[in-house]
Structures are given as structure tokens and as C-alpha cells.
Amino acid sequence: MGRGFLRALLQIGFALAALGIFFWRVDAGAVLAQLGKVDIRWALVALAAFTASKFLHAWRWWHFLGRPDAPIAPLSAVFLISNMANSLLPLRAGDLLRVEVPAKRFGIPRSLLASSVFVVESVLDLFAFAVLLVAALLMTDLPVVLRPLVGLIGGSAVVLFGAMVVLVRSRSAVEQWFGRALGWLPERIERPIASRLPEFVDG
CATH class of the missing domain: 1.20.5 (Single alpha-helices involved in coiled-coils or other helix-helix interfaces)
Structure with missing residues (x-):
């Protein structure tokens, strides 16, 4: 067999x-x-827009990886399959496919894939959500009880986005800081983490 x-x-x-x-x-x-x-005309428009957005998101993922040696077509297929799995499985478990499959097929470090999937995209999505939330606030009268929550989400998005910008612009300093922070760990734990840290930052 x-x-x-x-x-x-x-x-x-x-x-x-x-x-x-x-x-x-x-x-x-x-x-x-x-x-x-369902109005079939609007359904077709929505289907076309949804499909285009998924391919755009797949291209964004490929761009963030910064690995021209990884072909975009297979990565797009992995992205679409993981999105289908996310629709069926709880806790966005389908995103694990975007870490495991490219690592096995193209030799991309898992730490690089994990940072791009679970950190970079999440922060950017949160920031985009905060921008849309501000736009919605300008057009609607938000209940008083929801204002602290909205402020927390918006503030978190700005802080995380700013931290990502600092990480990109001051990479060596950030790596040194993490190296010192990991120094208190036992060597058998610190060494694997430190060896994967540059790949994680690359993501």
C-alpha cells in the first residue's frame, strides 16, 4: 500500500x-x-467580495513571512483550508495548519510562522478593528456602560501596534533585552528559546 x-x-x-x-x-x-x-444578486456580490478578501489576506500572510522561496499559491491553499477549519473547530484551531504545513513542506521555521499568525496578524486585526470602532463611535451614540470596554480595546490596540513598531525599528535592542530576561531560566530551557527568538522576531 x-x-x-x-x-x-x-x-x-x-x-x-x-x-x-x-x-x-x-x-x-x-x-x-x-x-x-436570499437575493441571488447580492449573494453573488458578497461571494465575490469575500473570496477576494481571502486571497488578499493570503497575500498579506505571505508578505509578512518575508520568504520569497515559499510559493504563494500553495500558501494561499493552506490559508483557505485553515479558514475552513476555523469555521468548524473551536478556538481557531485551524490556524495551527498555517504553522505545521508550511514548516513541513517548505522548511519555514515554526517560530517564524507562529509569530506571523498569532502575533502580527492578531495585532493588526485588533488595530483595524479599533479604527472601525472609532468610526462607528462617530456615527452612533454608544451606551455609557460600553464606553470603558471600547476604551480598553482601543487603548490595547494602540499599545500593541506601537510595541510592534518599536520591535521592528529597534530589533537588536529588543533581542538583547529578551536575552537578559531569559537569563534567569535554566540553561536547558533558555537555550532553545533563545535560539528561536530571532526567527520569532523576524515574523
Whole structure:
């Protein structure tokens, strides 16, 4: 039994499991009932815009990686598959595919992939959300009870974005600071972390 056959079986098993999770978590009858109320013209426009945004996000991920040796087409496929998995699995577990698959296929360090997926993109998404939130505040009268939460989100976004800018512009100083901060750890723990720190900062 060849490796290709086993791989095909695994892919079929994964597809069936994904379908099973989908029908378990989604009320298919309610979905079909709503389809009859959809304006097909707007649905096609929304589908085109959504698809374009996903390819744009895939390009953003590839750009942030800074690895021209990693082809964008396979990375885009990994990105789309991970997004599908995120729709089915809790806690955005599909994002783990964006770390593991490129690491095995293209030899990209996992620390670089993890920082780009879980740190850089999260901070940028939070900052974009804060900008949209400010725009919404200018157009609506926000309840008093929500204002502290909005201020916390906006402030966190600005602080994290600023920290990322400092990290990029003062990389050597940041690495030295982390090196000193890790110095109190046992050597068997400190050495692996320190060896992966430059790759993490690259992400």
C-alpha cells in the first residue's frame, strides 16, 4: 500500500470528518429555509467580495513571512483550508495548519510562522478593528456602560501596534533585552528559546 494511497485515505477521512462536524454544529434545515429568502444578486456580490478578501489576506500572510522561496499559491491553499477549519473547530484551531504545513513542506521555521499568525496578524486585526470602532463611535451614540470596554480595546490596540513598531525599528535592542530576561531560566530551557527568538522576531 503506497504512501499516495494512504494520503488519499487521510484526505477523504478529513473531508468526511469536516462534513460531519459541519452537520453536527449547523442546523441544515434552517439554512435551507433561509436560502429561499436570499437575493441571488447580492449573494453573488458578497461571494465575490469575500473570496477576494481571502486571497488578499493570503497575500498579506505571505508578505509578512518575508520568504520569497515559499510559493504563494500553495500558501494561499493552506490559508483557505485553515479558514475552513476555523469555521468548524473551536478556538481557531485551524490556524495551527498555517504553522505545521508550511514548516513541513517548505522548511519555514515554526517560530517564524507562529509569530506571523498569532502575533502580527492578531495585532493588526485588533488595530483595524479599533479604527472601525472609532468610526462607528462617530456615527452612533454608544451606551455609557460600553464606553470603558471600547476604551480598553482601543487603548490595547494602540499599545500593541506601537510595541510592534518599536520591535521592528529597534530589533537588536529588543533581542538583547529578551536575552537578559531569559537569563534567569535554566540553561536547558533558555537555550532553545533563545535560539528561536530571532526567527520569532523576524515574523
